[in-house]
Amino acid sequence: RPAIIAFTTAGLTASQLIVRKFARIKETGCTTHDVLNAYHVHNGYLDPRDTLSKTIASVITLGMGGSAGPEGPSMLLGGGIAAVLSRKLRVSFHNLKRFFLSSAAAGVAAVFRAPFTGIFFALEIPYMRDIEYDVFLQAVVSSVTAYAMFVLICGPSHPYASIKMGFILTPNILLFSVVIGIIMAFLGRGFTALYGRWRKYAISLRSHMGSKGSVALSVIGGVVVGLMGLVDIRCIGMGSAFLHQMMSGGYRELVMVLVLILVLKMLTTCTTLNFGGVGGLFIPTLFIGAVFSLAFAEALGLTPLEVYVAVGMASMLASCFKMLFTPVMFVAEVYGPFSIIPVSLAAVVSYMLSGPVSVVSPQFRHRIGPKAVAFSELLYTTMETKPSVLRRLKVRDVMTTHVVTINSDVRVKEALSIARRYGFTLYPVVDRDGMLLGYVSMDELVSLFEEGVDVPVTHALKSAVTVRHDESLYEAGQKLAESGEDACFVVDKSGRLMGMVLTKEVARILLRILFT
Template sequence: MTFCRGRFLELEKYWLLPILLGFVIGLAVFVMVCIYRILNHVSLLIVNFDPIFIFASTVIAILGGYLTVKFFADSKGCGCGTELVIERYHHKSGFVSLRDTVSKTLASAITIGFGGSAGLEGPSLLLGGGISSFITRRLGLSQKDVKALFLCGAAAGFSAIFKAPLTGILFALEIPYRRDVETEVFVPASIASVTAYFTSAMTLGTETIFSSSTLVTPTFPTLMHAISIGVLTAFVALAFMGIFEKMNALSMWLSMRIPPLLMCVFAGLMLGLIGFFHLEVLWLGYDFIHKIITTDLGRLSITTLIAVLILKILATSLTLNFGGSGGLFVPSIYVGGTLGLIYAQIMGLKPTILYVTLAMSALLAATSKSLLTSISLIAETVGPSSIILALISSSISYFLTGSRSFYKSQLTSKVDAGIPHASMDKHSF
């Protein structure tokens, strides 16, 4: 009788509860996207009325995000939501307060909606993990179960925002470590992600940010270009991470010398200056990414594309280190796609989409140390025909960048977390 009751509890926790979590998180992501869209519509109205108002919009983006966290969150740190998810997973056993979950998600919507350069995957991961943390703690589950299901909630949040359930599963399992995968929660994470995907598809539609596919037959020349892109992307990834770290250090240095509000205003004005000359580097950047993928951008000059790439790195680093909130996943895709387009134009290569997606995958793998995720995203949203080439480019970039990553809280492996690799007990999934 005790054995049967134990198995039933396992069924409830790791099979039925993830369905509930996926549904609730899918609806929560829908609400977040609606709030973002309203704020983004207001921002675009302001900017379209007079381009000079881009400065007002970007100041609101940084200052609004900072003040939301300052006054409403328990944890006062701004920045990347993904970093917070990793930190809470490793050091707080998946505990995120409801105040932090709501306020920091709202801060991200304000930041990105009004022109901050960041991605919605950061707040989606935090929203999913935070909702899971709240529900599982209210149900009185053990610390181990709360931590495991926290990762499932994060996977559901990612899946809902990108309409890519397999990518969501892999990202949540890969992101805690730089050289390891949290395989034990694969089954409940899969259930939560698929449920969140269907919920999001019913409320937001099934369209992904990549709505194009192409049939590619790997050849020796494409193999050589895939290798070249992997090497080139590794250097750009190191530059992106280096600039991001330097900007973080500058922010910490300035915060000890000038008032935080003044620093936010200054950062907002600098972000507005960037947007005044290249508006496409602000906000989410989905339109620019979509145009790159569908080759609907026109033939921009190499100089313009290089300027866009550099300014996107600067805009993202400013946004997330000077008071704004959001994610780094989408900016990584943006920078990678732009780099791929530059490479394809310089080398005169066709189809352009192949080299764009290879660079996207490679840069994402390098900056987040998520090799499987980067390949899965391309396969799931663009098409499976370029998987082998993406694997080559991503693997080269992943290993050439060593242990460098955007996320300071990432551990190298489970051994660093005190978890033996052979710890697959009867309760593992």
Template sequence: MKNETSIELRNALHKWIFMPLFMGSVIGVVEATFITFYDLIWRSISPYLRFPFIFVVLPLGFLLSYLIMRFVGNSLPGSSTHVVLRRFHFEDGAGDAKESLASPISSAITMGFGGSAGLEGPSLSIGGSIAYRLSRLLGVKGNEMRVLFLAGAGAALGAVLKAPLTGILFAIEVPYTQDIEHNVFLPAIPMGVVAYGIYVAIVGQTPIFAQIRGITFPSPFEMGFSVLEGLFLAGIALAFIYVYKYMERINVSGKKWDYVAVVIGGLTLAAIGCVMPLSLGIGYGVISASLLSGGLWNYGVAFILMLVLAKIITTSVTLNEGGSGGLFIPSIFIGAVASVGLLKVLGLPFSPILVAAGAAAMVAATNKTLLAAVAFVAETISPYAIIPALLAGATAYLLTSNKGLYENQLQFSPARTHVALMRISNKAKLETEATLSEIMRPTRFRLSPDDDLSHAISLFSLSGDTALPVVDPTGKYVGRVELETLLASKVTNVTELIIRDRPLFEDETAGVAVNRILSSGKGIVFVVDRDRKLKGVIRTADLIRHYSKALYAMGEEHGSNPI
């Protein structure tokens, strides 16, 4: 027993302490190299981001970025965080080595030539890719590989932002809108701390934002007002999400005339940059100016609000029309500048704490990373901003619901069987989806609202399911009763246990059932006709069987491995 315990302890230390320490060291060095490369480009190009040179520089930067991703990375440019989430959820961290190399180069060119994006995006890709490659070399398999992949992504983000706790929390929060990936927390700590230490040892300890002196504990007014600020910034966040998603929908990358669209995107950014140059680049200087009473505060309200709009547009154009990068820092920029505008519109005195709280609220709303947003302002601006940031962030996070910028962000962490469903449905991209009437199975057991619990338990024992449908005397679906709820209750009849959820219709597609199972976390959904009469049931296994057959047929048709 002692030997077994000793072996388990050694394995745990090796896997979750020593390996992360080694990975963090490599990440710190590579991240410093990436930043040096970006700084070199920015210092060389930034003097030409003015009329008339800007109309050559920005289209050229977009085109170079796009060509590198297309022909070196065999992929398309865009938000690096989207790619990291795709690799985490669908590929256990795996990704094409060429794409992993091309993405940071493309991102450095995008931002170095004036594109509006954040350095944290390519940093996530760098850290995750390094952790994945080293994990494979060290013999790590399966779920542990994806855990280390995400820990590496967080370590690199914490290094580039010089905020290691932010990187750790971002890694555990960003996969889901209403859940966390708690397994990442332990390896992310040593990996993040070492990556940060080595990074600052190479590039220096200078904070990314100007240091603010004289900040004190927030007043009762500032804490109360931060809730109202969260309301305001929730609206700005929804506008940002809408504009970004709209540009995502009309994105022509990889299609006919894509090069023309990329050049037009660069020219659009150049035109905006001529009018509002502060909206270009990563924007650290503007964020710093928004935190100082002698900075952005000296500008007029109209200019400040126009800057918010310009940043939303430039970021959306950059990441959907040829450029690559992140969305975290643009969210900080928009939140901070919008908060300055709000204070000026209301005639309130300048408050760097409320500006910091606004920056956190925007990240919480758009990135769905509330704790990381609060940690970021605490690490980079002031720990006195924690409470207002929590209040503003929680308000904006709540009001924006599940809406966010990242397409591969799930609502909840799926069960392992649901992970298989998620991945196989993603692999089997079908031109024509089957309807649920083709996949569903008949419901052999059903309850009525008047049944007692003993009858319900007997039907559960026969069905083997964790949920049963409840129908009225005409056969119409009323709701469902779940076994876990029944076992914890002290009621005597079914009526009080009915969960009145929305069933799926038999003419809806298999993809709708997949989304329902993944979002609800329940492995069973009931199907009705348009009169709401119960027709059948769909289980996780039914969908996996359906997509497995489709995937096999795709392989037979093309004579190749469909995976």
């Protein structure tokens, strides 16, 4: 068992060295980020060096005990091969992104032997609250083909073939499905926040430790993962065997032991993917949902256990990945149609309550226009080439403190007079204490005025993107890119307005950084 530490340390260190030596984008971590970055920023292009090196690194991470998912290398290979072939075959410019994303989703369909999961993955993964419907036809063809070819070559075996579910749907099952969905919304947000903090912590350590910091962090991360594996070996690796036992409903364990496994799995996953490992987050997220729901059902004496495990997996996936149909389809393809109603109910509740927060990035909230796409490409290109400069610059260095505000009790006619005087296109709305409530735009005010409506400006209030003055320019840029807004507003801890940052000003700074 002590050899576990040597394996995990060697795995994370080797993965880090391979990526830093051979990849163009020298960042390890969740491969869904690479897929989304290529899709949103590079028009569906993934450099062959990234495809090959990160696929190998992912296999090493998984094989040596790192906590990650096998969909990672499958997505990279599918998307990377499509990116090269589509350009060799001179596929039209507008179809490049579609072929890339549908081929990455085909990797998901093949590795899970679940074609409908692959189809809906392609439709849902680019956005938190939207559907990429343009890719539907390509996703159907690629996912079904990938599934058929995998079965033809490897046989019809399924990773969870022995799972059979049949039960009578009762009000009790529906009630506790909703309860699990509510809990998973907050557990998913907690895991997302933990993963984000771990990433910031790793980046900060790497910048302070210099050029050899990445390798040193991989060694530290490998030792930490190995030590947690010594506490309970089920928290490291893919965990497929343990996950299968939980999904089949035949596994029993003390509730406190399950809680320990849950905490350790969250920590090992965050450490693996932020300290040098490469892989997916899909399976670890399912694992966390399954462990919690099993502990919940065991504590309350609920049966059948496999129903609640299915509900927990789907709702955790919906919370973390901001996908609604994909988790339902995955569970339905694994368990059969009996599970759809309670699983759908829990997934909807978790999806709605967890809010627009995702464990993967860049996953935009909605489909964005051409200007926002151009800004996103500029932001992420700068981040790839000069990350240290972008992280060193703070919001306070670029924000403007001379902001014209409108009080919340001001009416439309008076607000237009203010707008006529200053000539800006948007204005933050504050209360009497200077607390930011949102913002109003000129076009909304003019529309209300033309309708002859003279109401308080709060009737035209829009939600504002907010940042703190000590956040990095990259973090502020991410929020602007994902929202598609023209500005974000700087607030203090209490929510009082301090200033604002314009998207066009950030773009000007990014161009200066990029070409200096």
